[in-house]
Amino acid sequence: MNAAPAIQVDRLTRRFGRLVAVDDVSFAVAPGQVVGFLGPNGAGKSTTVRTLMGFLHPTAGSCRVLGVWPGRDVGVRGRIGYLPGDFRIEAGMRPSDLFAWFARVRGVPVRWGNELAERLDLDVSRPFGTLSKGNRQKVGLVQAFLHRPEVVVLDEPSTGLDPGSQRELLGLVRAAAARGAAVLFSSHVLPEVERVADRVAVLRDGRLIAFSPVGDLLDHARHRLELSFTEPVSADVLQGVPGVVGVQADGRRLDVVVDGPVGPALAAATASGDLLRVAPIGDELEDLFFAEAER
Amino acid sequence: MNAVLVPAIRRRRVGLLGWSLGLLALVALVAVSYPAVRGNAELDRTFAQMSPAVRSLLGLGAGAALTSPAGYLNSQFFANLLPVMLLIFGIGGGAWAIAGDEAAGMLELLLANPVSRPHVAVARFTAVAVMICGLAVVTLAALLAAREPAGLGQVTPMHLTAAVAATAAMALVYSALAFAVGAGGGARATALATAGGAAVVGFVLEGLGQAVAALRPLRDLMPWHWLLAADPLVHGASWRALGLPLAVTVVLCAAGTVAFVRRDLR
Numbered sequence: 001m002n003a004a005p006a007i008q009v010d011r012l013t014r015r016f017g018r019l020v021a022v023d024d025v026s027f028a029v030a031p032g033q034v035v036g037f038l039g040p041n042g043a044g045k046s047t048t049v050r051t052l053m054g055f056l057h058p059t060a061g062s063c064r065v066l067g068v069w070p071g072r073d074v075g076v077r078g079r080i081g082y083l084p085g086d087f088r089i090e091a092g093m094r095p096s097d098l099f100a101w102f103a104r105v106r107g108v109p110v111r112w113g114n115e116l117a118e119r120l121d122l123d124v125s126r127p128f129g130t131l132s133k134g135n136r137q138k139v140g141l142v143q144a145f146l147h148r149p150e151v152v153v154l155d156e157p158s159t160g161l162d163p164g165s166q167r168e169l170l171g172l173v174r175a176a177a178a179r180g181a182a183v184l185f186s187s188h189v190l191p192e193v194e195r196v197a198d199r200v201a202v203l204r205d206g207r208l209i210a211f212s213p214v215g216d217l218l219d220h221a222r223h224r225l226e227l228s229f230t231e232p233v234s235a236d237v238l239q240g241v242p243g244v245v246g247v248q249a250d251g252r253r254l255d256v257v258v259d260g261p262v263g264p265a266l267a268a269a270t271a272s273g274d275l276l277r278v279a280p281i282g283d284e285l286e287d288l289f290f291a292e293a294e295r
Numbered sequence: 296m297n298a299v300l301v302p303a304i305r306r307r308r309v310g311l312l313g314w315s316l317g318l319l320a321l322v323a324l325v326a327v328s329y330p331a332v333r334g335n336a337e338l339d340r341t342f343a344q345m346s347p348a349v350r351s352l353l354g355l356g357a358g359a360a361l362t363s364p365a366g367y368l369n370s371q372f373f374a375n376l377l378p379v380m381l382l383i384f385g386i387g388g389g390a391w392a393i394a395g396d397e398a399a400g401m402l403e404l405l406l407a408n409p410v411s412r413p414h415v416a417v418a419r420f421t422a423v424a425v426m427i428c429g430l431a432v433v434t435l436a437a438l439l440a441a442r443e444p445a446g447l448g449q450v451t452p453m454h455l456t457a458a459v460a461a462t463a464a465m466a467l468v469y470s471a472l473a474f475a476v477g478a479g480g481g482a483r484a485t486a487l488a489t490a491g492g493a494a495v496v497g498f499v500l501e502g503l504g505q506a507v508a509a510l511r512p513l514r515d516l517m518p519w520h521w522l523l524a525a526d527p528l529v530h531g532a533s534w535r536a537l538g539l540p541l542a543v544t545v546v547l548c549a550a551g552t553v554a555f556v557r558r559d560l561r
Contacts, residue, residue, distance in 0.1 A: 055403055055560040078409035088400040093306070105298045105408045143404070 004067075006031050006151050006182030007052065011061035014047050021047040023206040024061070029182040031150070034173060036193030036214065037186035039203035045186045046085045048203070049155050052184075053082055065151050078106045081149035081176075085156050085186075087140030091129025095122065095139045099146055106147040113146040120168055133160035145172055152176050152183040158192055170196045194218060223262055224281040227254040230274040237272035241265050255281070299405070299415050303422035307388075311426055314384055315433045321380070322434060325372050326441035333362055333446060342370075348505035352498075356526050364447040365529050368458075373528055377434065377462050378519075381427060382494050385470030388423035390486035392416075393555060394477025403560050416552040420474045424467055424544075431463035450528065457527035461536035467544040468518045469494045475551030480558050494519070518543070 005028035014022040022044040029035045039045050050056045052063045054071025063069060070077050089098055099113025117124045122138045123131075131139065137160045144152065152173070158166050173183050173196050187193050193200060193214070200217050202210040210217060222245070235249040238256060242264045246257035258265050269275050304311075332338060342350065342361045350356075354374025359366040393416065396402045405415060438455050442448055473490035477483065497517035504514030514520050518540050525536035 050403075050560070053407060055406065057559055074409050074411045076409075077407060080407065082404075082407040084400065084403055084407075086400060087404075089404065090306070090399055090401060101298075101302050102408060105410060107409075 005029060007035075007063075007065055007153075007184055009048065009052065009061075009063045012048065012051060012058055012063050013060040014044075014051055014056060015059045020206050022051070025203065025206070025208045026061075027201045027208060027211045029151075029184055031182050032177055032180045033199065034177050034183040034185060034197045036197030036200040037184055037203065038188065038190065038193055038200055039186075040188055043203040044206040045188075045203055046155055047206075049085075049153055049184070049186060053077075053080070053153065078147070079150045081144040081147065081152045083140045083144040083154045083157050085159075087137060089128050089139070091127060093128050094125055095128065095131075095142070096124035098128075098139065098143060099124065102143050103146060108147040112148070113142055116146050117142045120165070134162050134165055137161055138165060141169060141172065145176065148179070149176075150181055152181050154184065155186045156188070157185065158187065158189070166192065190221070220260055223258045225256045225258065225262065225265075226277075226279045226281050227256060227269050227275060228252060228277040228279075229254075229269075230276055233273055238265060238268055241268045298408075298410055299418035300422050300425075303392075303419050304426060307422075307426065311429065314380075314430055318377075318380060318430060318434045319437050321372070321376055322437035322441060325368070325376075326438075326445035326447070328371070329364075329367055329445045329447060332367055335362060338362060346506070348502045351505050351523065352502045354523060354526070354528075356529065359529070364449040365454075368447065368450060369526070369528055373458050373462060374523060377459070378465060378522070381430060381462055381466035382469055384430060385423065385427050385466035386473045386487060386490040386494065388426060389420070389470035389473030389490060390477055390483050392419040392423050392474050392477065393551070394473075394481060394483040394486045397477070397561055398483055406560070412556045413552055416478055416555045417548070420471065420548050420551070423470055423474065427463055427466055427470060431459050435459040454528050454531050457532040457536065460532070461522050461525065461527040461540075464537050464540035464544070465518045465522045468540045468547070471544040471547035471551070475547045475554070478551030479554035480561070 007029040009025055009027050012022055012025045013020070025044075025048060027035065037045055037048070047056065051058050052065065052070070054069060054077075057071065065080055066076050068076050070080065095117065096114060099117065100110045103110045103113050114124055117138070120138050120142065122135055122142065128136065128139065137157070141157060144154065154173075157169055161169060170192065173185060177183055185193060185197060197214050200210065200212065200214050201208060202217070229252045232252050233249060233254055235247040235254065238244050238247045238254065243258045243260050243262070244256060244265050245259050248255040254269070256265055266278065339360045339362050342353070342355065352374065354369030355361060355366055359369065361367060361370055393402065396419075402415075406412065435456060438459065439452055442450065442452070442455065469490045472493060473486040476486040476489045481489070497519035500510055500514040500517055501519045501523055504511045504520070521535045521539050525533045527533065527536045
């Protein structure tokens with residue numbers, strides 16, 4: 001990272017009365033870099049993002065986008081693309097009107113919005129209220145990307161998107177990073193972040209518990225798997241296998257928790273009987289966070 | 296200003312059209328009814344016997360007869376229908392300007408753009424004020440057109456203009472109050488309740504103030520009193536009917552804007 005960070009969060013703390021929503025959080029995003037911002041709901045991701053955008057005032061510390069705080073520096077906001085966590089506009093408004101309005105405010109050609117909407121296969125002439133949940137989220141994505149911003153801040157962008165649209169979202173993020181944009185991508189789901197991020201910042205109870213390259217995190221990630229066999233099995237077959245931190249047997253199924261690589265556990269399971277199926281349980285993130293917090 | 300003000304008005308253009316048609320219909324109804332009231336001396340006697348409090352609430356100041364053009368217009372339109380219509384529109388608009396859009400998610404989205412908070416606050420209240428003035432202009436145009444045909448020619452165009460303008464000015468005060476409560480961080484319901492409640496209290500005090508001398512100092516602070524006591528339809532424009540409410544409106548708008556700049560968004 002030679003370039004000066006495009007997003008710099010420095011010892012940021014934000015309290016609401018007695019509640020500490022964000023506690024001494026620091027991280028940075030360089031131009032061309034995608035940082036996944038992970039954490040369970042209520043961990044303080046949205047509070048961090050909304051303070052970064054200038055909607056909330058920091059209690060202590062600072063956050064800067066391109067060297068300034070958007071709450072004070074109005075001009076820098078034209079260089080940021082922002083998708084709020086609960087994107088919605090009024091039901092009667094047509095996406096085309098929103099795109100034209102925001103394009104004018106940000107000083108870019110009005111057609112940019114509609115071109116992007118076309119790529120995402122979004123009908124811009126239907127009132128927002130008549131759109132499906134996925135299409136509403138696409139409206140939010142288009143307004144965030146339409147001015148080709150230098151900094152992109154997305155709060156839970158994949159909410160409501162079907163797998164196809166999710167791929168398009170990741171494509172948008174990659175393309176933005178490829179042309180030099182810094183992207184902060186918040187999510188409570190690890191797999192999508194894993195596919196697009198260079199680094200991951202993990203937030204839990206307002207504290208940053210990890211800020212590392214995405215590969216490091218996966219090496220240490222805790223996985224929960226359900227293994228199905230043709231015959232009933234005992235939990236003993238996986239006892240003492242490297243990485244296995246918990247096993248529960250239930251007839252022909254084993255519920256296994258693994259820290260780090262899952263290879264040894266799968267090898268032991270294969271050796272002990274006819275392994276039919278391996279399925280991840282949940283999105284693993286809660287477990288992952290516990291693992292990180294314990295370290 | 297263009298970035299915020301014009302889209303704000305555009306977004307309410309359908310509602311604005313509905314309100315305009317409603318006001319036109321009201322003016323037409325009031326105008327076509329006058330010939331039937333004009334010759335009815337019985338009505339005059341009935342109303343003359345009413346208490347000063349009731350007569351004051353009806354906009355029938357000292358000695359005004361219900362069947363006179365000014366007495367009729369005041370009692371049937373300027374002391375009740377028009378202010379209530381403009382108040383409902385104005386308070387609703389004032390609460391919408393910040394609090395309503397904040398709850399709808401639009402405010403945060405707008406403020407992610409290169410527009411400042413003072414700009415957004417002032418432009419959005421200005422949009423509401425422009426719409427109130429627009430409704431006032433539509434009303435005035437209809438009244439001026441109906442004046443001669445309805446036999447209300449005794450009331451001069453100047454006085455009609457003053458009366459409509461003063462009513463709009465009073466609505467602006469309560470609209471600015473709803474705006475300021477929302478801009479200061481109040482929810483939309485709080486903004487509506489505060490401004491609506493203040494308007495109702497002002498109206499009630501206007502009636503009680505006639506009978507209860509102790510309430511008069513309080514009554515004199517109410518924009519309703521500035522309007523009804525100044526009686527612009529009879530006396531024309533005055534500082535109390537126009538200057539005072541506009542000054543209070545500006546102060547409320549400024550206070551709301553200052554509070555909005557300092558606070559967190561919800």
